[in-house]
Structures are given as C-alpha cells and as structure tokens.
Amino acid sequence: MATLVLLRHGESVWNAEGLFTGWVDVDLSEKGEEEAVTGGDLLLDADLKLDVVHTSVLKRAIRTANIALDAAEQLWIPVRRSWRLNERHYGALQGKNKAQTREEYGDEQFMTWRRSYDTPPPPIADDDPLSQINDPRYALLPSELIPRTECLADVVDRLLPYWYDAVVPDLAAGRTVLIAAHGNSLRALVKHLDGISDEDIAGLNIPTGIPLLYELDEDFEPLKKGGEYLDPEAAKESIAAVANQGKK
Ligand code: DG2
Numbered sequence: 001m002a003t004l005v006l007l008r009h010g011e012s013v014w015n016a017e018g019l020f021t022g023w024v025d026v027d028l029s030e031k032g033e034e035e036a037v038t039g040g041d042l043l044l045d046a047d048l049k050l051d052v053v054h055t056s057v058l059k060r061a062i063r064t065a066n067i068a069l070d071a072a073e074q075l076w077i078p079v080r081r082s083w084r085l086n087e088r089h090y091g092a093l094q095g096k097n098k099a100q101t102r103e104e105y106g107d108e109q110f111m112t113w114r115r116s117y118d119t120p121p122p123p124i125a126d127d128d129p130l131s132q133i134n135d136p137r138y139a140l141l142p143s144e145l146i147p148r149t150e151c152l153a154d155v156v157d158r159l160l161p162y163w164y165d166a167v168v169p170d171l172a173a174g175r176t177v178l179i180a181a182h183g184n185s186l187r188a189l190v191k192h193l194d195g196i197s198d199e200d201i202a203g204l205n206i207p208t209g210i211p212l213l214y215e216l217d218e219d220f221e222p223l224k225k226g227g228e229y230l231d232p233e234a235a236k237e238s239i240a241a242v243a244n245q246g247k248k
Pocket of ligand 1: 008012015019020021022023087088090114181182183184242245
C-alpha cells in the first residue's frame with residue numbers, strides 16, 4: 001500500500017481577482033497563505049509523515065508546499081519540481097477576467113473552454129507579454145513542447161510521463177508522497193487515478209489548500225475512489241466556490 005497526498009495551492013492573487021491564470025507565475029494572496037498554513041495543520045493533525053514533495057515550477061504551488069510543510073514541521077523533506085505538474089496553459093485566456101469572458105462569449109463557450117476535456121482555448125501569440133515562450137525556466141525545453149494553449153487531455157498527456165517516471169518510483173519505494181500543484185493538473189491526475197470518463201471529469205473541481213489523501217494498492221490504484229479530503233466540510237464549500245467562478 002502507498003500513500004499519496006494531493007494539494008492544490010492556496011488562493012492566488014489572480015484566483016481572488018477572478019482571472020484565468022494558467023502558466024502565469026502569480027503569487028498567493030494573503031488568504032492563500034492562510035489556506036496553506038491550514039493545509040499544513042491538517043497534515044500535522046492527521047500525523048502524516050511525508051517523505052518527498054513534488055511541485056510544479058510555479059510559485060503559487062512551490063510556496064504553498066513550503067508554507068504547509070513548515071506548518072506540518074516537515075519543511076526539510078526532499079523536493080522535486082517539474083513543468084509537467086504546471087497548471088493547464090490557458091492560452092489567449094490567460095490574464096482575462098472569467099466573469100467578463102462568460103458574459104462576452106456566453107455560458108456554453110465559457111464552460112467548453114474551462115471544463116471540456118478536449119477543446120483548448122485559442123492559443124496565445126508568442127509575442128504576447130503573458131506568453132511563457134521566453135521564460136528562462138523553460139529554456140531547456142524544445143520550443144514545440146512549450147504550450148501555447150492546452151485542453152485537459154493535453155495536460156493528461158504531459159503529466160503522465162512524470163507520474164510514471166518520478167512519482168510512481170517514490171511510491172513503489174514505500175515513500176509517502178505530497179504533490180503540490182494546481183486545479184487542472186490535479187484534475188488530470190485524479191481523472192487518471194479514479195478512472196473518470198472524459199465527460200464526467202467536467203464536473204470535478206479541486207478546492208484550494210485542502211489536502212486530499214489517497215491510499216493506493218500495489219497497482220497504484222486508489223483503495224477508495226475520490227480519496228479523502230482532510231477537511232471534508234471545508235472542501236465542499238471551496239469546491240462549490242471553484243465551480244461558481246465566473247458567475248456574477
Ligand atoms: C486556475 C484554474 O488555476 O482555473 O488557471 O485560472 O489552480 O493554478 O489557480 P490554478 C487558472 P479554472 O480552470 O478552475 O477556471
């Protein structure tokens with residue numbers, strides 16, 4: 001049996017402003033920092049002894065992991081980071097207001113861009129100031145691997161090699177693993193773990209800052225589908241808030 005803990009970063013400043021974020025490297029809001037502390041307190045209360053943390057290369061996930069691990073008195077554990085755990089690239093929607101986008105394009109188009117499995121938003125231009133094409137942290141990636149937009153299916157495709165090559169070996173070695181990542185990169189992973197269909201994944205939302213615990217069997221499949229939030233009540237409330245983003 002292996003133990004895996006998933007943690008979406010605390011609220012970011014762009015989450016708070018209702019902006020599509022994707023690969024833009026925004027920081028946590030004050031509330032997001034508090035959520036990360038609470039997430040760490042939950043890890044401590046559950047007596048979870050983590051052996052390794054994997055994060056994206058975006059500071060809202062990195063800082064959430066640090067703050068939560070500090071609160072859990074485990075800031076010392078080894079860390080690995082990968083762009084493969086990054087948020088879904090939101091293409092030309094990055095930086096746009098969710099409510100305004102919904103108003104401008106209508107509910108159906110808005111939800112297709114936000115939650116359909118295989119329809120990406122329009123791509124971002126390489127000369128757009130919010131493009132990541134010249135970001136030094138991706139300098140070693142071939143340009144064609146740097147996304148200009150992504151749908152969730154694209155995230156599953158780029159995330160699974162990291163799952164199998166980096167996370168599964170840790171789990172197989174008996175390590176308790178924390179993954180600190182994002183709403184959509186974690187939706188992609190949960191889809192894989194729980195075997196959720198392309199249609200049903202549209203209805204899954206991940207709350208900010210609340211650890212989600214999975215016990216996995218010898219095939220790294222969940223003993224309990226959906227795992228278990230360490231604070232189920234708070235998770236319910238936060239999930240509803242994420243689902244309602246973009247509504248007035
Ligand atoms: C949010 C997710 O990502 O937004 O990119 O705007 O988890 O990094 O804050 P995160 C974004 P939705 O897909 O839920 O609209």
